[in-house]
Amino acid sequence: xxxxxxxxxxxxxxxxxxxxxxxxLLTRGHGRxxxxxxxxxxxxxxxxxxxEPFSHVDIQFFARGSELVGRGLPxxxxxETIAPYGGAIVGDYARYTAGTAMLETAERxxxxxxxxxxxxxxxxxxxxxxxxxxxxAPRLILDxxxxxxxxVNGYAPSFVDCARCGLDGPNRFFxxxxxxxxxxxxxxxxxxxxxxxxxxxxxxxxxGDWPTADACEQRHVREGSGLVSAYLHWHxxxxxxxxRYVDKDGTVRSPAPGDTAHDARSAPV
Numbered sequence: 001x002x003x004x005x006x007x008x009x010x011x012x013x014x015x016x017x018x019x020x021x022x023x024x025l026l027t028r029g030h031g032r033x034x035x036x037x038x039x040x041x042x043x044x045x046x047x048x049x050x051x052e053p054f055s056h057v058d059i060q061f062f063a064r065g066s067e068l069v070g071r072g073l074p075x076x077x078x079x080e081t082i083a084p085y086g087g088a089i090v091g092d093y094a095r096y097t098a099g100t101a102m103l104e105t106a107e108r109x110x111x112x113x114x115x116x117x118x119x120x121x122x123x124x125x126x127x128x129x130x131x132x133x134x135x136x137a138p139r140l141i142l143d144x145x146x147x148x149x150x151x152v153n154g155y156a157p158s159f160v161d162c163a164r165c166g167l168d169g170p171n172r173f174f175x176x177x178x179x180x181x182x183x184x185x186x187x188x189x190x191x192x193x194x195x196x197x198x199x200x201x202x203x204x205x206x207x208g209d210w211p212t213a214d215a216c217e218q219r220h221v222r223e224g225s226g227l228v229s230a231y232l233h234w235h236x237x238x239x240x241x242x243x244r245y246v247d248k249d250g251t252v253r254s255p256a257p258g259d260t261a262h263d264a265r266s267a268p269v
Contacts (some may be wrong), residue, residue: 067115
């Protein structure tokens with residue numbers, strides 16, 4: 001029997017029994033962890049309010065073995081709030097849909113429980129902080145987070161030099177299969193010719209050049225978002241359920257009749 005302490009971000013929750021929940025977190029030291037939080041659905045539970053999606057928490061686990069991630073789920077025995085990002089995010093639907101897509105992306109890129117993913121964790125904390133503070137347009141923050149998540153997981157796109165032969169840029173063609181912009185000699189079927197402004201925007205988002213990104217026109221933001229979505233879909237092999245509810249310009253699309261949005265507050269584990 002062992003106690004573990006770590007800090008993490010709550011990705012999603014699932015009901016368990018009459019008063020418990022299974023909490024899925026992305027932690028700094030242990031990667032993605034699922035744990036049982038007992039009694040958190042009771043109305044008098046103060047512990048449960050700290051374990052909602054988007055919350056950045058310092059948490060203590062109790063595990064029956066010598067490892068945190070083993071045969072059974074550990075227990076959440078203590079939790080302290082580091083930053084309650086959810087309050088500012090869920091109150092604005094554009095931020096909420098962007099934030100939900102960020103949580104889903106972080107979960108998809110950390111599919112093996114117990115494996116540390118420090119860079120992905122730091123990206124998520126930084127992205128949620130920027131989203132909660134309203135530092136930039138929600139869609140720009142989301143696209144920057146998606147591009148950087150791809151980069152830290154080994155799928156960094158090229159926006160200047162040819163992704164195939166390395167020819168100095170700028171290069172005018174773009175291919176998700178080839179890994180970004182490509183030259184005329186390396187052009188493959190399915191390549192597109194995006195605007196120079198859209199490629200410049202994506203390069204700015206990847207490198208953190210926010211003055212350039214914030215000054216970009218909405219039509220180029222929409223174009224760039226389409227390229228990010230296609231590139232992410234290619235490498236994840238299937239798209240994000242949450243991403244369909246964020247329009248390319250950052251506005252909200254109402255679900256169609258019978259269409260159910262991915263709810264970060266209570267989703268399958």
